[in-house]
Amino acid sequence: MAKRPQIQLRTSPHAHAPDDVVIIMRNVVFALLPIAAWSVWLFGISVLALLATVTLTCLASERLFNWLGDRPGTLGDWSATITGLLLALSLPPGFPLWMGAVAGFIAIALGKALFGGLGMNVLNPALVGRAFVQAAFPVAITTWTPAFFAGRFGEFIPTTLTAPFMSPVPVDQWLQQVAVDAVSGATPLALSKFEGVRPPLQDLFIGTTNGSTGETAGLLILVCGLYLAFRRMLDWRIPVTIMAGVVLTDGAFYLLDPVAYPDPLFMLFSGGLMLGAWFMATDMVGSPVTPWGVVVFGLLIGFLTVIIRLFGGLTEGVMYAILLGNAATPLIEQITQPRVFGQKVGK
Amino acid sequence: MGLLNLFRHPSFSHGIHPAYHKGATEAVPIRRLPFPELLVVPLSQHIGKPAIPVVKKGEEVVRGQPIAEADGFVSVPLHAPATGRVRNIDLMPTARGPKAPAIVLEVFGGSTQGVRWSHPRDPASMSHRELIRAVQDTGLVGLGGAAFPSHVKLSIPDEHTVATLVVNGCECEPYLTCDHRVMLEYTDDLIRGVQFAMQATDSERAIIGVEDNKMDAIAAIQAKLPGDGSIEVKAVETKYPQGSEKMLIKSVLGKEVPSGSIPAQIGVVVNNVGTLAALGRLLPRGEGLIERVITVTGPGVARPGNYLVALGTPIGFLLEQMGCCEGGRNEFVLGGPMMGPAVSSLDTPITKGTSGLLVLDEPELEAQAPPPIWPCIKCARCVDACPMHLNPSQLGLLAAKRTYDLMAERYHLNDCFECGCCSYVCPSNIPLVQYFRIAKAINREQAA
Numbered sequence: 201m202a203k204r205p206q207i208q209l210r211t212s213p214h215a216h217a218p219d220d221v222v223i224i225m226r227n228v229v230f231a232l233l234p235i236a237a238w239s240v241w242l243f244g245i246s247v248l249a250l251l252a253t254v255t256l257t258c259l260a261s262e263r264l265f266n267w268l269g270d271r272p273g274t275l276g277d278w279s280a281t282i283t284g285l286l287l288a289l290s291l292p293p294g295f296p297l298w299m300g301a302v303a304g305f306i307a308i309a310l311g312k313a314l315f316g317g318l319g320m321n322v323l324n325p326a327l328v329g330r331a332f333v334q335a336a337f338p339v340a341i342t343t344w345t346p347a348f349f350a351g352r353f354g355e356f357i358p359t360t361l362t363a364p365f366m367s368p369v370p371v372d373q374w375l376q377q378v379a380v381d382a383v384s385g386a387t388p389l390a391l392s393k394f395e396g397v398r399p400p401l402q403d404l405f406i407g408t409t410n411g412s413t414g415e416t417a418g419l420l421i422l423v424c425g426l427y428l429a430f431r432r433m434l435d436w437r438i439p440v441t442i443m444a445g446v447v448l449t450d451g452a453f454y455l456l457d458p459v460a461y462p463d464p465l466f467m468l469f470s471g472g473l474m475l476g477a478w479f480m481a482t483d484m485v486g487s488p489v490t491p492w493g494v495v496v497f498g499l500l501i502g503f504l505t506v507i508i509r510l511f512g513g514l515t516e517g518v519m520y521a522i523l524l525g526n527a528a529t530p531l532i533e534q535i536t537q538p539r540v541f542g543q544k545v546g547k
Numbered sequence: 548m549g550l551l552n553l554f555r556h557p558s559f560s561h562g563i564h565p566a567y568h569k570g571a572t573e574a575v576p577i578r579r580l581p582f583p584e585l586l587v588v589p590l591s592q593h594i595g596k597p598a599i600p601v602v603k604k605g606e607e608v609v610r611g612q613p614i615a616e617a618d619g620f621v622s623v624p625l626h627a628p629a630t631g632r633v634r635n636i637d638l639m640p641t642a643r644g645p646k647a648p649a650i651v652l653e654v655f656g657g658s659t660q661g662v663r664w665s666h667p668r669d670p671a672s673m674s675h676r677e678l679i680r681a682v683q684d685t686g687l688v689g690l691g692g693a694a695f696p697s698h699v700k701l702s703i704p705d706e707h708t709v710a711t712l713v714v715n716g717c718e719c720e721p722y723l724t725c726d727h728r729v730m731l732e733y734t735d736d737l738i739r740g741v742q743f744a745m746q747a748t749d750s751e752r753a754i755i756g757v758e759d760n761k762m763d764a765i766a767a768i769q770a771k772l773p774g775d776g777s778i779e780v781k782a783v784e785t786k787y788p789q790g791s792e793k794m795l796i797k798s799v800l801g802k803e804v805p806s807g808s809i810p811a812q813i814g815v816v817v818n819n820v821g822t823l824a825a826l827g828r829l830l831p832r833g834e835g836l837i838e839r840v841i842t843v844t845g846p847g848v849a850r851p852g853n854y855l856v857a858l859g860t861p862i863g864f865l866l867e868q869m870g871c872c873e874g875g876r877n878e879f880v881l882g883g884p885m886m887g888p889a890v891s892s893l894d895t896p897i898t899k900g901t902s903g904l905l906v907l908d909e910p911e912l913e914a915q916a917p918p919p920i921w922p923c924i925k926c927a928r929c930v931d932a933c934p935m936h937l938n939p940s941q942l943g944l945l946a947a948k949r950t951y952d953l954m955a956e957r958y959h960l961n962d963c964f965e966c967g968c969c970s971y972v973c974p975s976n977i978p979l980v981q982y983f984r985i986a987k988a989i990n991r992e993q994a995a
Contacts, residue, residue, distance in 0.1 A: 205872040207879065208912055209891055211981050213967035214884040214905070215565055215721060220974045221921045277921060319922030319975075435927065489927035489940045533941075540959045541793065541935040542806035 244352025289414025445502015720883025
């Protein structure tokens with residue numbers, strides 16, 4: 201020992217697991233990228249523009265609220281990027297860009313910054329943004345355009361470039377020009393609910409049906425979700441219990457009347473269920489931390505989704521089911537506190 | 548998860564799998580070290596009242612001679628670790644932080660490793676009371692780190708009966724390998740110590756629990772077990788904190804120690820392998836505990852290994868022997884990285900409860916540089932890691948609000964044994980266990 205060393209003093213533990221918030225969030229972004237890429241392939245440059253607009257609005261809003269709150273920038277934690285991507289993936293392909301920007305701003309402002317930023321929000325920010333535009337722009341958010349239309353990489357869907365604060369033009373005429381097989385502008389859930397028609401499952405698996413940009417390819421979402429689950433950056437119990445809740449609830453109705461009610465597999469792979477179950481309900485901030493709480497949370501969301509889909513005025517229920525699940529999370533945690541080692545039950 | 552457990556050795560639920568870093572020392576046989584010029588023997592190296600010195604300044608002592616006596620039942624005597632002269636009895640640095648009284652011994656240049664003071668006897672013929680007394684006379688304490696006097700642990704209160712002695716050979720802390728080497732090299736002492744402990748506690752059987760990353764130790768013990776089947780060895784899953792008393796009991800017996808109770812409540816007493824190996828060696832000879840095996844390791848050490856060192860050896864002397872510290876920042880941890888305290892002075896001595904010296908050098912410290920602390924994102928990793936099944940996430944939020952009483956009353960803060968799993972896994976780098984230590988200390992202060 202040539203000279204006396206400088207002595208560092210810290211409290212134990214003097215070791216740390218390799219994962220941190222940034223690594224986890226970055227991997228969620230990585231897992232969302234294939235879904236985003238596939239949606240661009242399905243719907244063309246309109247979706248690319250929408251993804252970029254919404255995500256950049258979210259990042260800009262996050263930075264704005266950092267600045268207003270006189271806090272260090274938080275763009276580096278990637279959470280605003282996730283919010284932007286998820287939000288864009290849950291909007292219709294031809295959603296006007298200016299409305300997408302509104303949704304992005306609302307998501308960060310009302311969904312996140314209002315509560316105090318990362319970790320403080322009660323509800324999933326992306327879904328707050330989507331719920332807002334669902335209420336504000338009911339026509340635009342239910343205007344669906346088909347996948348694989350000709351020229352999707354050369355032209356925008358007419359509604360995409362609607363001028364700010366203007367309503368989008370009707371797309372019926374444009375649809376007649378481009379529609380591959382004259383499918384009406386309805387999602388599988390709407391077709392099922394109002395006309396009793398259900399598309400073949402393979403279409404639902406790969407996403408060639410109408411629907412929001414990123415929600416239609418059920419299998420792809422499953423694969424991306426499993427990647428995160430295997431890296432332990434996503435709690436697999438949440439999607440599994442949501443799917444169980446859906447199958448149990450819908451299965452009961454299906455057994456009662458297989459004609460009036462859709463089969464559980466259709467329920468699982470239609471609409472936003474896969475995207476919601478794997479990427480939105482699993483937002484760590486809004487889901488319970490207790491082991492049994494997670495199960496209650498998932499089953500509740502699955503149950504609510506099916507009830508809204510079958511009996512509500514809307515065709516899709518995943519968004520509201522997850523928001524209700526988020527809102528119920530503090531309560532669920534209260535009643536599912538873990539049994540402490542060495543304590544008797546109920547103490 | 549449940550299915551995978553079928554293929555694993557038994558374990559408790561939750562816990563973590565940190566990087567173990569045991570490769571540098573696990574195959575290095577135990578070696579003796581020379582004496583330093585000065586030994587610093589703190590009067591309090593154990594839980595309970597400090598020992599009372601029986602030597603005076605300037606007095607000459609021989610290696611093994613008692614130099615301080617126990618103050619009451621929950622206390623142990625001290626013995627001279629080397630032949631030499633008492634320089635003085637003064638306040639010296641300790642691992643716990645504040646300076647504490649210690650006997651400072653000038654070691655004679657000619658002092659040998661031979662023990663000059665002993666009272667050989669036959670423990671098998673002793674009564675309970677005599678046996679406990681003899682254990683206390685050795686000055687033995689829990690060598691796993693707790694430093695709780697062994698004779699107190701082996702004195703089972705009248706209202707309890709103990710059926711099973713669980714012997715803790717887990718060594719679940721990363722880096723440490725001293726117990727592993729003790730099991731391999733001092734196997735006979737260990738078996739004898741287990742038998743003495745069974746005699747003292749009236750246990751019918753003993754189970755030695757060893758993590759399954761030390762299968763060679765399991766084989767070594769198995770080969771020496773007595774034929775009557777009273778002692779068995781069980782492999783348990785390699786997982787931190789397997790070596791915690793309550794976790795190990797759960798793993799080998801499937802029983803939970805009720806909150807706030809001692810294992811004797813459910814008929815179990817737990818002792819560490821290092822402690823019992825020392826007991827097996829010291830008790831028949833009637834010697835005192837004057838040296839112990841420690842692991843000196845870490846990225847900052849040139850010659851890592853397992854060493855038999857005299858108690859009171861300052862860590863600065865060890866570092867000179869091992870070759871360490873090319874300038875720059877270093878962190879010196881006594882024990883393992885999960886629970887061991889870092890020390891602020893190189894004059895801090897090795898005491899009875901020190902199981903290792905871990906040196907983290909500048910590159911290692913840079914690699915784990917103080918990271919930014921993000922808000923809790925409620926990822927529940929701490930909830931899934933806590934071996935006590937607490938809710939560290941909730942406790943952390945309450946600690947930030949300084950509602951310490953609520954933490955204890957509603958969220959079982961006092962069941963936390965500060966293993967550090969929550970801080971280890973937290974992706975937001977929230978110092979959870981550090982918060983809980985403060986909360987517990989403040990609650991204790993307010994109760995007093």
